[in-house]
Amino acid sequence: MNIGEKLSKNGDKILYFYDYGRKAGQRPSTGIFTYVNPKNQEQRNFNKEALKILETKRAQRTIEVQSIGTPIIPAHMFKANFLDYYLEYVELNKREGNRHLNNSFAQFKKFIKKDFISPVDVTENLCKRFQRYLLDNFSGDTPANYYSRFKRVLKAATKDKYFIDNPTEEIAAKSNPSTDLKENLEVDEYLALLNTPCLNQQIKLAFVFCCYTGLRWVDVKSMEWQDINNHKLTTRIIQNKTGQPVVLALHPIAIGVLNQVRDMICELSKPSGKVFSLPTADGANKVLLQWVKDAAINKKITWSCARLSFSILLKDKNVDDPTIAYLLGHTTTEQVQKTYKRHRPKNQDEVISYLPYQKMERWL
Structure with a gap:
């Protein structure tokens, strides 16, 4: 050497x-x-x-x-605790805005209920039980997302000679479709929230902003004033999965929210730093539940419902899927068609009025 x-x-x-x-x-x-x-x-x-x-x-x-080419791992490279290998892999491969890899590690550690596990104990049986643990505790695509990252780690560990055969090679990452549809807000409920006081004004303004932009919790929490320019949101924060920037025109209500925040911080010049001062996600959702209750909305509304409502209301107005997908920060329409929409009947009188009509005296 x-x-x-x-x-x-x-x-x-x-x-x-x-x-x-x-x-x-x-x-x-x-x-x-x-x-x-x-x-x-x-x-x-x-x-x-x-x-x-x-x-x-x-x-x-x-x-x-x-x-190289032998089954031996040099002593200075070998990690007796597989959790150390897992954590190192997370640190070396994590991407900003994508929490699946980090969360897969957190859930695996929670599953084994200890701080040490030898590679020899990571067996196919353990992997099957971890897959079941994820399916029992999470719904939607979350179990598949977490387990696919776990599989990625074990594939790398196998190449690094921790395993002779990959213990999870034949175990698939599975989704767990939820039978319960997540609640969404309708037009009148949007207005009810706008006109109802909230215990935390920052939470109210941030949630309303999400309702009118489709931003996620992590997006609005990290959004900075530099992302706003000429009534447009120019940022990568909603596009972390694709790596592409998105420029969004802001609804007048969203612009009004930003003006209120400026007034609250008494900024005479152009503000900087984060737009909203928000607590933890759990803390925000607790305040949100009370605010929804005060607005006489009998629904279980969490922060993610803002993004869902944004999509559904646009779909109700016949906005095409590619446009909605772009506004949500997706490069394909798959999520719009699968997650961010609802199949619900329209007003019957309005729908049948689209049929051809000609006034005929004898039918009157």
Whole structure:
């Protein structure tokens, strides 16, 4: 294993790198440097320790290369606690706005009810029981989302030689379709909430904003003033799953919400930072339930109902699925057709009025 070295830009340090070849990416840094001309004993001692660490890293990389193609995991790479491997995988692969990977780890740890589990204990039987645990505790696509991330971790662990055979290879990630439809708000209920006081004005304004924009809880909680420009919401926060930015025109009510927030914080110049000051999701939903009750709405309304209501009311006005999908931050119409809509009968008198009609005296 070759270790290369080069001078820093100002020439006062030697930077060390692994030398695998001349192609791009074949000279990664070791993260170690030494002083070219140590000025004092402290820097001389630093150089000695740095060179010792460099030799250790060289030995470790040599062992790693030699272990390729064998069933042996070098001791410095092996994690006796599979939870450590799982957590490291989460940290290295997490994406902003996508909580499924992190939540899959949290649920697996909750399922095993302990802080240590050896890789040898992660068996096919354990995986089947974890799949059932998710199906018993979550509905919709959540069990499939969490278990598919768990499968991804075990696939990586198998490649890293923690398992000879992947223990979850033949266990599918399954959804758990809910038989209960989530409640949504109708037009009159929108208006009732607007005209009903709420214990927390920030929560009221943020929820109303979601009702008129289709934003999720995580979107509105993290939204910043820099995302607002000329009565448009220009941001990536609602598009984390696709990585594409979305520019949304804001409804007058949504613009009015932003103006009220500005008035509340007494900003004379352009405000900065987060738009809304919100508590935890659980805390917000508790206030929301009371506010809905005060508005005489006899429904179980949670924050996610705002996004659902946004979609359903647009669908009722015959807005096409691609447009609704774009407004919700999706690149396809699948979620609009499956989740964010309701099949419900229209007013019969209105519907039959669309049929051809000609006034005929003899039928009167």
